[in-house]
Amino acid sequence: xxxxxxxxxxxxxxPARGKFVLYWMQQSQRAEWNPALETAxxxxxxxxxxxxxxxxxxxxxGANGRHYRFMLAGLRETExxxxxxxxxxxxxxxxxxxxVPELAKNAALLVGDVGYLRVQRDWRAAVAQRVACxxxxxxxxxxxxxxxxxxxxxxAARTIRPKIHRLLGEFLQPLKPAKVAVxxxxxxxxxxxxxxxxxxxxxxxxxDSVPAAAAAGGAAAAHRLLDRFVAHRxxxxxxxxxxxxxxGCSGLSPYLHFGQIxxxxxxxxxxxxxxxxxxxxxxxxxxxxxxxxxxxxxxxNPGYDRYDTLPAWALKTLDRHRKDKREFIxxxxxxxxxxxxxxxxxxxxxxxxRTGRMHNYMRMYWGKKLLEWSRxxxxxxxxxxxxxxxxxxxxxxxxGCVGVAWCFGxxxxxxxxxxxxxxxxxxxxxxxxxKFDVQAYVERWLGPAAGGRLF
DNA sequence: ATCGGCTCGCGCAA
DNA sequence: TGCGCGAAGCCGAT
Numbered sequence: 001x002x003x004x005x006x007x008x009x010x011x012x013x014x015p016a017r018g019k020f021v022l023y024w025m026q027q028s029q030r031a032e033w034n035p036a037l038e039t040a041x042x043x044x045x046x047x048x049x050x051x052x053x054x055x056x057x058x059x060x061x062g063a064n065g066r067h068y069r070f071m072l073a074g075l076r077e078t079e080x081x082x083x084x085x086x087x088x089x090x091x092x093x094x095x096x097x098x099x100v101p102e103l104a105k106n107a108a109l110l111v112g113d114v115g116y117l118r119v120q121r122d123w124r125a126a127v128a129q130r131v132a133c134x135x136x137x138x139x140x141x142x143x144x145x146x147x148x149x150x151x152x153x154x155x156a157a158r159t160i161r162p163k164i165h166r167l168l169g170e171f172l173q174p175l176k177p178a179k180v181a182v183x184x185x186x187x188x189x190x191x192x193x194x195x196x197x198x199x200x201x202x203x204x205x206x207x208d209s210v211p212a213a214a215a216a217g218g219a220a221a222a223h224r225l226l227d228r229f230v231a232h233r234x235x236x237x238x239x240x241x242x243x244x245x246x247x248g249c250s251g252l253s254p255y256l257h258f259g260q261i262x263x264x265x266x267x268x269x270x271x272x273x274x275x276x277x278x279x280x281x282x283x284x285x286x287x288x289x290x291x292x293x294x295x296x297x298x299x300x301n302p303g304y305d306r307y308d309t310l311p312a313w314a315l316k317t318l319d320r321h322r323k324d325k326r327e328f329i330x331x332x333x334x335x336x337x338x339x340x341x342x343x344x345x346x347x348x349x350x351x352x353x354r355t356g357r358m359h360n361y362m363r364m365y366w367g368k369k370l371l372e373w374s375r376x377x378x379x380x381x382x383x384x385x386x387x388x389x390x391x392x393x394x395x396x397x398x399x400g401c402v403g404v405a406w407c408f409g410x411x412x413x414x415x416x417x418x419x420x421x422x423x424x425x426x427x428x429x430x431x432x433x434x435k436f437d438v439q440a441y442v443e444r445w446l447g448p449a450a451g452g453r454l455f
Numbered sequence: 456a457t458c459g460g461c462t463c464g465c466g467c468a469a
Numbered sequence: 470t471g472c473g474c475g476a477a478g479c480c481g482a483t
Contacts, residue, residue, distance in 0.1 A: 158474085353478070413476085425479090
């Protein structure tokens with residue numbers, strides 16, 4: 001049974017006459033632990049109809065070859081897992097507002113999943129307007145549905161935390177897969193072939209200048225990471241999470257970004273693990289409270305990626321320090337090339353460019369230095385977001401947008417006033433040195449020679 | 456090594 | 470209206 005708060009009905013009409021129930025897969029790109037998919041199957045069973053899963057392949061704003069490789073590897077796997085459950089799958093090229101209404105022509109009901117970015121919301125609004133059958137959206141990529149937590153953009157982690165914790169008992173419940181009563185008869189829908197996925201995204205004309213990331217996409221890779229994390233890393237998480245050399249994080253955020261693994265599944269696995277309470281608490285704080293604070297920020301503030309939506313105190317203090325002398329000023333090209341004077345910053349940039357990820361702790365330092373060494377705070381904000389979205393596998397994500405904005409004061413509080421930052425929280429390399437072996441981090445990403453010149 | 460102050464606004468108690 | 474308190478940091482005092 002899917003909790004009612006996950007299900008957003010657009011109207012009260014009963015299912016139409018149709019040949020199948022259509023699940024339009026977009027955010028939750030997985031065949032298991034997917035509340036939208038299970039809702040579609042339950043509805044199809046009740047109507048004695050098969051379930052078809054449709055996916056619209058289109059140029060996602062800002063996504064490049066690195067992201068498409070990762071996503072399509074996952075989708076190929078998902079297609080196989082869907083088939084094994086007796087579910088149809090149809091991949092079509094084109095924007096959702098064209099592909100989905102076309103697929104829905106013979107559908108009794110359209111079920112969609114929920115995404116929190118503007119482009120995802122716009123797609124859903126356009127699709128809902130253009131299909132004849134009833135439409136429901138099911139929220140499966142938040143542990144606690146965003147609207148059940150709060151009705152406004154929360155000010156900080158401390159204001160959303162008690163609201164989420166109050167509801168965890170209700171929503172931290174396993175999702176049982178529904179048995180498919182009527183299997184989908186193959187061949188009824190013509191679908192693009194995922195076996196040559198590079199050809200698929202190249203046809204969309206997406207940027208091919210960013211090479212593949214080291215991590216492989218897909219639910220199987222995500223579960224290998226989860227198994228490894230729970231078995232070997234979780235117990236030490238509270239201490240090791242903020243050490244970029246220790247490799248103590250789960251590494252799951254790209255998989256969460258593409259919906260290749262469910263946050264609910266991760267949370268239940270971690271909760272049930274034989275690990276110290278401080279460790280599971282620290283991890284669930286990141287996975288649920290911090291992650292869903294970002295979902296809240298995007299949902300209730302559609303200008304989430306704009307500088308001018310930062311809190312008033314942050315805008316004021318940054319403006320007041322607009323003309324402060326910058327010790328260094330770098331251009332977008334210098335930032336992108338990792339060509340600053342600071343080996344720590346260059347190492348973080350190299351980690352991101354080469355692997356498609358950057359350690360959480362370094363993301364903060366990275367953003368703070370962009371603010372410190374750019375001509376203007378607006379320019380720093382734009383550069384940070386653009387580089388994040390281009391190179392991070394989890395770019396163009398609520399967490400990325402909010403993470404960048406955090407460096408400029410979002411969800412934070414004022415601290416001691418200083419040049420350029422005003423009262424925005426400051427970070428420097430001394431802090432890194434206190435916390436971990438900076439030399440080892442720099443050598444890992446820039447080579448031994450760079451580390452040797454450090455201190 | 457450890458500790459308090461920094462600075463602002465939320466949220467709850469009166 | 471007042472006031473406690475935040476919490477992935479820095480910095481200077483002890």
